Amino acid sequence: MQLSNKQKQFLKGLAHPLKPVVLLGANGLTEGVIAEIDSALEHHELIKVKVPEEEREMRVAINEAILRETAALHVQTIGKTLILYRPAREPKIRLPKG
Template sequence: MQLNNKQKQFLKGLAHPLKPVVLLGANGLTEGVVAEIDSALEHHELIKVKVPDEDRELRAAIYEAIARETAASQVQVIGKTLVLYRPAREPKLKLPK
């Protein structure tokens, strides 16, 4: 799903007070972590994921892999935190046009 700038700004505002729902551990991006992110997206639609890796290029690759594997839209990256959005089967959030 492609988000336009207006929709991204709206989602960034909603994501601001949120705490990270998933924190990647020492094992990195495993199938279990991807399943947990997928489950969190289905339940919340808008989540934050914390990736504590120090290598900037590796973090960017992890962010891309997470978005691809979960079919979610990357809204924003703040330091080591990724903000993801994916509408649920019955969407709770109403995005602007």
């Protein structure tokens, strides 16, 4: 599934007031962190993940791994914060047609 620009703008608006649900710690991206992100996506559909890695290339690699492992869609990256969307089995967020 791909998000259109209109859908991304809609999700960005919904994500604006959200606080990061998952914060990567000193151990980086572990199976536990992936499971936590997966669980948060199932419950909330739209989440923010804080990746406090200083190196940009490493942060991009971590972001790509998160997207791959959780089958989530990338909405936006703002600095060290990643905004993810994945529709739940019973979606709460209704995306505009797009």
